[in-house]
Amino acid sequence: MKRLLNTLFVLSEDSYLALENENIVIWGEEGKRGQFPLLGLESVFSFSYKGASPALLGACTKRGIGFTFLTPNGRFLARACGAAQGNVLLRKTQYRISDDPNQSCFAARCFIFGKLYNSRWCLERTVRDHGLRVNVEALKRSASFLSATAAEALKETNLDTLRGWEGQAATEYFRVFNEMILNQKKDFFFTVRSRRPPLDCVNAMLSFGYSLLASDCAAALESVGLDSYVGFLHRDRPGRESLALDLMEELRSVFVDRFVITLINTKQILPKQFDKMEDGAVLLNDVGRKTFLNVWQTRKREQITHPYLQEKMQWGLVPYVQALLLARWLRGDLDAYPPFLWK
Amino acid sequence: MIPLPEEEYRQLSELQHFAFCRRQWALIHVEQQWGENLRTIEGEILHERAHDEQKTEHRGDLLIVHGLRVVSHQLQATGVCDIVEFRRSPDGVSLYGQEGLWKPRPVEYKRGRPKTHDADELQLCGQAVCLEEMLCCEITEGDLFYGEPHRRTAVSFTPQLRARVADLLREMNSLFQKGYTPKATPGKFCSACSLKDVCLPQLKRAPTVTDYLASHAREEKS
C-alpha cells in the first residue's frame, strides 16, 4: 500500500505561503519563518487568512498535494484543485448515478450502514472496556437500536426513508454520547450537537475534527478523479462537497468521535486549551489546536488492517482507500461500495 | 474495424503498457489514473515523447533520421521513431531530395536492460509497419538498442509478430472506444507495476461486497 507522506499545518494566522524552487516558504512580517520541500509532502492545511501564491497552489495541485484553507479557528474555507484529472468517464458515471434516485440509494445505504455499524461498535467498545464505570444498560440499548437500524438501512431502497433511519440513529447515538466521557467530566460534557457555533468544548473538538476529516475526504476523492461536490446521500447544493460528506459518514465515529473522547479521557486536552467567545462560541485556542493536530498526526500513522482488503495500512490512508474503492465500484470492478467497517 | 479519426489513433508506445498488463494500460490511458506514481509514469511518458524535432544526419551511405513521426491507417496507430537508418541499396526506395535508393531500418533506444516480455519488439514492429505503409516498401528487420548492456539486438518482423501487433492495436482501440478497463488478472508482474496502489489487484481475492456487507450485518443482529 502507498505510504502516508507529511502534512504541513500552518497555524499562525498571518503567514503567507509562497513557492521558491521546489520549496514552500512561509513568510511573516519579520521575514522568512520556515521552508519545506514539496517532495514528500501529502497535504497542506493553512489556518492563515493571508493565503498562498497562485504559483504555489499550481505546484501543489500538479503534484497531487492537497491544499486546504481554513479559518484560524479551523472552519473550512476552500480547497485548491488544479486542472481536473482527465478521468471524464468516471465522473460521468458518478453524475449518472447521482441523478438516479434508485442507484443513489444503493450507494447511500452502504455509507449509512457503515456509519451505523461503526457508531454501534464505539458504544459496544465503551461497554467492553469500561463496563464498571458506565451506564451499561443505556449504552446497550442504544447499540442494539443502531444495530437493528443498520440491518434495515442495508435493505432500504428509498433515499428519504434512508435519511430518516439515519436521523433517528444519530439522535440515539448522541443521546448516550456523554456516557463515553470518563474523565474531566466537569469541563467536558456532551448534551446536544451544536455546530455553528459550537457551544462547548466537546462540540468545539468535534467540529474541528469533522472539518479536517471532510477536507481529507474531499482531497482523497479528487485524487482518484471523482467530483467531491456531487453526492449520492447528500444532494447537490452549490458550494457543498456532498460526496465528501457522504464518504465521511462512515468515518465520523471511528475517526473523530473516538479520537476526541480519547483526548479527553487521557487528559491530553485540558479545559484551559479552549477560548470562550462573546457570542457563546467555544473554540480551541492556539495551544489546544496544536495539541489536537499533533495527536491527530500521530494517530494517522498508526497501522491497521483494512477490513475489506485485509491489507495493512496507515490509518490516515483510509479516506484515500475508500475513495478508491468507491471509484472502483463506479467503474464496475466491484458489485457495491464496501464501507470501512471497524470494530 | 470502426474507422477512427486520425487524432484518435493509439500511440505505438502504449503497446508497452498493454503488453505488460492490459489493466495497467487502461488505468493510464483510459482512466488517466496514475495516483501517487504520477511522476514515475510521467517520467516514462515524457521519455517516450521527448524526441527532438526531426533531424537528418548524413554518414556516407548512411542516412540517419531522428524523431520521425510515423502513422499507419491500417493499424490505426501513430508514433515517433527514435531513429530510422536508411542504407544505400539497390533494392531500396527513392527518397525525395536524395540521390539513389535507400533501405530503411528502424532502431529504438531503451534505457535499462532487455525485458522478459516482448513489449519492445512489438513497438519496433509497429514502427516498421508504419514505415512500410508510408514508404511503400517492405522492412524485414530493425534493431533494439539497450543501455544495459550496451548492445544492439536485431529483431526480425515475422508474420507472427506483425499479427500480434495488429491484434493488440485492434483490441486496444476497441477498449479505448468503449472506455472499458479490464479486470485485474494479478500475477508476479504486479510487484513491478507502478500503478498497484490505484489498481488494487487484491480486489481479486476479496469477497464480493454483498457478502462482506451481509456477514457484517449478521454480526449486527447477533
Ligand code: SF4
Ligand atoms: S497491479 Fe497488476 S493487475 Fe494491476 S495494473 Fe499493475 S500489473 Fe496490472
